[in-house]
Amino acid sequence: MTSYDVIVIGAGVVGSMIARALARYRLRTLLLDKAADVGEGTTKANTAIVHAGYDAKPGTLKARLNLAGNAQYDRVCSELGVEFDRCGTYVVAASAEERISLDELYARGRQNGVPGMTLIDGAEMRRREPSVTPQAVGALYAATGGIVDPFGLCIAAAECAVLNGVELALETEVTGIVREGRRVAGVEIRKQMPGGNLAVQKLASRWVVIAAGLWADDLLHSAGLDGLSITPRKGEYYVLDRVAAGQVHTVLFPCPTAFSKGILVTRTIHGNVMLGPNSVSISDKDDLACTREGLDEVMQGALKLVPGLDRRQIIRTFAGLRATQRPTGRSNTGDFVIEVPREVDGLLLCGAIESPGLAAAPAIAAYVVDLLRGAGLTLVERPDYDPTRPVQPRFSHLSREEQQALIARDPRHGNIVCRCETVTEGEIVAACHAPIPARTYDALKRRTRLGTGRCQGGFDTPLAIEIMARELGVSPLDLTLKGGGSRLVTRQTKAVA
Amino acid sequence: MRNLRCDVLVIGSGPAGLAAAYQARECGARDVLVIERNAELGGILPQCIHNGFGVRVFQSDLTGPEYVARWARMAAEAGVRTLTRTMVLAIESSPDGARRRVIATSGADGMLAIEPTALVLAMGCRERPRGALAIPGLRPAGVYTAGTAQRLVNIEGYMPGERHVILGSGDIGMIMARRLTLEGARVEAMCEILPYVSGLRRNLVQCVMDYDIPLHLSTTVIDVAGRERVESVTIAQVDAAWRPIAGTERVLPCDTLLLSVGLIPENELSRAAGVMIDPVTGGPVVDQAGATSVPGVYAAGNVVHVYDLVDDVTASALRAGRSAAGCACCTLLAESCELPVTAGENVHHVVPQRVRLPLVPEEGATLELRVRQPVEKAVRVRLSADGDVLLNKRLRYVRPSEMIGLALQPEWNERLTSAGGLQVDVEEA
Amino acid sequence: MEEQRHFVCVTCPVGCNIEAKVRGTELLTLVGNRCARGVDFVKEELTAPRRMLTTTVRVRGAALPLVPVRSEAPVPKGRLLEIAAHLRDVVLDAPVAEHQVVCADVLGTGVDIIASRALERVD
Known part of the structure; x- marks a missing residue:
């Protein structure tokens, strides 16, 4: 039986960053995910903000890892070639009462050690973001807050891990953690085989790291442990056309409530404007449905911050689920649960990684490595570890001269497939042959931005299907939107005689 | 980067x-170049394999591919040059605003910088996607716009699904209802949020009713179910404010949701070039010759406003081509004045938005308008200039789906010289 | 028995709304047609309605997998699905010429199915 040193369950941004951190050492590491691509859970549907760190309660892991994670973003994103903009964030107070809560946030931020915070008045807020509500009486500016491409970061981290020897298995569902007495022996997996059969298999490992987001509690329970219960908290979002980008240059939060940071209006790293999220506790961990009521709530909330938003510029809606801890036997501290449970050997739990999980991810990875080392895992650095990964050129980001040079090198870059986002055939080909190849349409979207513009794939889908089928050596009939049964087309128009 | 020039x-x-x-060539422009992003000429028409094209222009009932083939032959014989597989990335203006440079890219030629004397915008339109409607529910595979499905079925040779529900009753949606049925797939229902069909009656008859496809008016899709592939949609009737009516929900099992919910003129390049856009049409503000607010830049066809008949698109393009050639040959009248055109009672919009005087017989100036509300009885379409009625045209009915054309008569020139503007009203007769 | 019936003429995209007075399959009077073809259309609708058929057939050896085709004249409305199904099994070899007969006298209707476009041979 194959034996690993570490199996990381879950290839979201946390699992992928952990895998990358482990790739630095002489270990046999396996990164597993049940989805057809990395980052298919909370990572693909969140607010994409690198929080400055004033929100979390002082002294918590959240506070510490947010601050530490945020500080690593410039380096990590530059190593991995991921788009990141430390554009600064604002919490906008729209009443005298809210103005008081800014002082509290500011004080908490100071306690957490957040640098670069200033309190500004309403006039200054409007000067910096003229579209903000005229009700604004003040704002907390956090210069270290930023926006990032969250799936880009996840893909890049996972690719870096793979290039440094970590094995990646997608469409591989962990059905349980296998114990031998006190020791964790490995995991049991279920994998879809060609022909549709399910194969069940055991994989041995000295350590198992649970980074499975919404399913962290189920996996913990499968190891015979309790103490964590995750309840999904849904957040719905609107994405606006890039023509709206002039309206918001940074990140505008309302004053937070006890439960959430509120419905915000943010520029995205890709130049869109995003509105959301609301916060609805649900029970189904797969329920990513948008609701009319939820979307209305988001629009109303966003309009409070930026009254001039234009509904006609909406190009997409989506929902994401946060992995929130439900109060159970153990008191819910509201904190991340990152620990080596005392009851067993060989298990590390990353649970309840809700906001600011994205900001904290680089620091969570480092913390996990420290915990593993502390629990006895021998870590020997590999001399050939490379913290970077090859970055494919993005045609639309290049100067005319660079575009010309790129087409001269590969004429497929002269063929624009996605007209709204200016994505070339060359970029699609590169994504299909990347260290973690794009094997689904959604995977291609996250890597190239194809289909994410105002026509939402209307023009590019037939072309993308043709190019992907050719490059991946599969029939268009086998291509999916996001793995499983999500086939894009159902049969040939004419039966082949 | 290769530099090119053309008229x-x-x-x-x-x-x-x-x-x-x-038409630009026919009117004397020496060097006329057409840029097309696809591998072949024709824009969207190669996938429009149904008939109904060319009845006015050629007095024959042609399919989309036949209509394109005729125009491609005529253009080639007239000496028009074409560049296919070439995509325009930007339109740049000189610092004084007098000249334009078009940046394009192609695999064969690399980056191109083209400096024309006159530029014609003919980028057409795009379909409104699901996201723009904020349809609630999950986001499984199997949600396509009707035009995307049309390309898959007719060009690529793949079926989007087997059991379809179509939201919206635009012409492409109706044509796809028939197309999918002919290819052995099922169309479970067509839902239209309005109380009337938004495409042409002709298509309702020969694409929907002929095939017994259930049509639900004042009905919309309120939920999409299915984690991987669409498994069902929930439809519900709506009230006058388009709000779903509780208790009218019905679940329709299906594997595909097609959207035919509107077309949007594609004007990102025009905006970037500084062309003034009409917020109602989504297209450039033009005069009767297709001249935009930017000198030397013309627009024609669906980029200006969405047409229902290709023959009218062609007519608008012949006018724009003629004036673009005039610009390139410096034969346009220097002295002219412009009248704004106002959409009055029950008129959604009028194109052109301004009329340049004097009207000349050769240009064949036409006002094109759509009504806001259908009126299924006799109406009068009244064209007036500061209250002076120029035309009072009686129609048996008017519908938003059917564009109304009003020819502008050069004999009105004198009456118009002192007028402040034109207005069109549609009222019950 | 005389009755008033409504027709939308599908002969051309104008789509005239025609109000007709009919007795059984006999046309008595009509209003609303902008041309004479409207009269023929209503007469045919009352007796033996016909429609144009447009679809595709498979083609081998071209840059595209399908070639669009149409009926050279309207075919009986009741046989549209049958003819479309029949054409699903037709396979052409490129090159295809515009208006080349794809299927002569399709299913004995007396109407030819012809190609709506040319397709070159690609080897």
């Missing part, structure tokens, strides 16, 4: 682009 550059080789280019 008239046309962006897009659909029916508008080809006709504009042809």
Whole structure:
């Protein structure tokens, strides 16, 4: 039986960053995910903000890892070639009462050690973001807050891990953690085989790291442990056309409530404007449905911050689920649960990684490595570890001269497939042959931005299907939107005689 | 980067682009170039394999591919040059605003910088996607716009699904209802949020009713179910404010949701070039010759406003091509004045938005308008200039789906010289 | 028995709304047609309605997998699905010429199915 040193369950941004951190050492590491691509859970549907760190309660892991994670973003994103903009964030107070809560946030931020915070008045807020509500009486500016491409970061981290020897298995569902007495022996997996059969298999490992987001509690329970219960908290979002980008240059939060940071209006790293999220506790961990009521709530909330938003510029809606801890036997501290449970050997739990999980991810990875080392895992650095990964050129980001040079090198870059986002055939080909190849349409979207513009794939889908089928050596009939049964087309128009 | 010059550059080789280019050559422009992003000419028409094209222009009932083939031949014989597989990335203006440079890319030629004397925008339109409607529910595979499905079925040779529900009753949606049925797939229902069909009656008869496809008016999709592939949609009737009516929900099992919920003129390039856009049409503000607010830049076809008949697209492009050639040959009248055109009672919009005087017989100036509300009894379409009624046209009915054309008569020139503007009203007779 | 019936003429995209007075399959009077073809259309609708058929057939050896085709004249409305199904099994070899007969006298209707476009041979 194959034996690993570490199996990381879950290839979201946390699992992928952990895998990358482990790739630095002489270990046999396996990164597993049940989805057809990395980052298919909370990572693909969140607010994409690198929080400055004033929100979390002082002294918590959240506070510490947010601050530490945020500080690593410039380096990590530059190593991995991921788009990141430390554009600064604002919490906008729209009443005298809210103005008081800014002082509290500011004080908490100071306690957490957040640098670069200033309190500004309403006039200054409007000067910096003229579209903000005229009700604004003040704002907390956090210069270290930023926006990032969250799936880009996840893909890049996972690719870096793979290039440094970590094995990646997608469409591989962990059905349980296998114990031998006190020791964790490995995991049991279920994998879809060609022909549709399910194969069940055991994989041995000295350590198992649970980074499975919404399913962290189920996996913990499968190891015979309790103490964590995750309840999904849904957040719905609107994405606006890039023509709206002039309206918001940074990140505008309302004053937070006890439960959430509120419905915000943010520029995205890709130049869109995003509105959301609301916060609805649900029970189904797969329920990513948008609701009319939820979307209305988001629009109303966003309009409070930026009254001039234009509904006609909406190009997409989506929902994401946060992995929130439900109060159970153990008191819910509201904190991340990152620990080596005392009851067993060989298990590390990353649970309840809700906001600011994205900001904290680089620091969570480092913390996990420290915990593993502390629990006895021998870590020997590999001399050939490379913290970077090859970055494919993005045609639309290049100067005319660079575009010309790129087409001269590969004429497929002269063929624009996605007209709204200016994505070339060359970029699609590169994504299909990347260290973690794009094997689904959604995977291609996250890597190239194809289909994410105002026509939402209307023009590019037939072309993308043709190019992907050719490059991946599969029939268009086998291509999916996001793995499983999500086939894009159902049969040939004419039966082949 | 390769630098090119031409008299008239046309962006897009659909029916508008080809006709504009042809006419520019016929009217004396020496060097006319058409840029097309696809591998072949014709824009969207190669996938429009149904008939109904060319009844006015050629007095024959042609399919989309036949209509394109005719125009491509005519353009080639007239000496129009074409560049296929070439995509325009930007339109740049000189610092004084007098000249334009079009940046394009192609695999064969690399980056191109083209400086035309006159530029014709003929980029057509795009379909409104699901996201723009904020349809609630999950986001499984199997949600397509009707035009995307049309390309898959007719060009690529793949079926989007087996059991379809179509939201919206635009012409492409109705045509796809028939197309999918002919290919052995099922169309479970067509839902339209309005109380009337938004496409042409002709298509309702021969694409929907002929095939016994259930049509639900004042009905919309309120939920999409299915984690991987669409498994069902929930439809519900709506009230006058388009709010779903509780208790009218019905779950329709299906594997595909097609959207035919509107077309949007594609004007990102025009905006970037500084062309003034009409917020109602989503297209450039033009005069009767297709001249935009930017000197030397013309627009024709669906980029201006969405047409229901290709023959009208062609007619608009012939006017724009003629004036673009005039610009390139410096034969346009220097002295002219412009009258704004106002959409009055029950008029959604009028194109052109301004009329340049004097009207000349050769230009065939036409006002094109759509009503806001259908009126299924006799109406009068009244064209007036500061209250002076120029035309009072009686129609048996008016519908938003059917564009109304009003020819502008050069004999009105004298009455118009002192007028402040034109207005069109549609009222019950 | 005389009755008033409504027709939308599908002969051309104008789509005239025609109000007709009919007795059984006999046309008595009509209003609303902008041309004479409207009269023929209503007469045919009352007796033996016909429609144009447009679809595709498979083609081998071209840059595209399908070639669009149409009926050279309207075919009986009741046989549209049958003819479309029949054409699903037709396979052409490129090159295809515009208006080349794809299927002569399709299913004995007396109407030819012809190609709506040319397709070159690609080897």
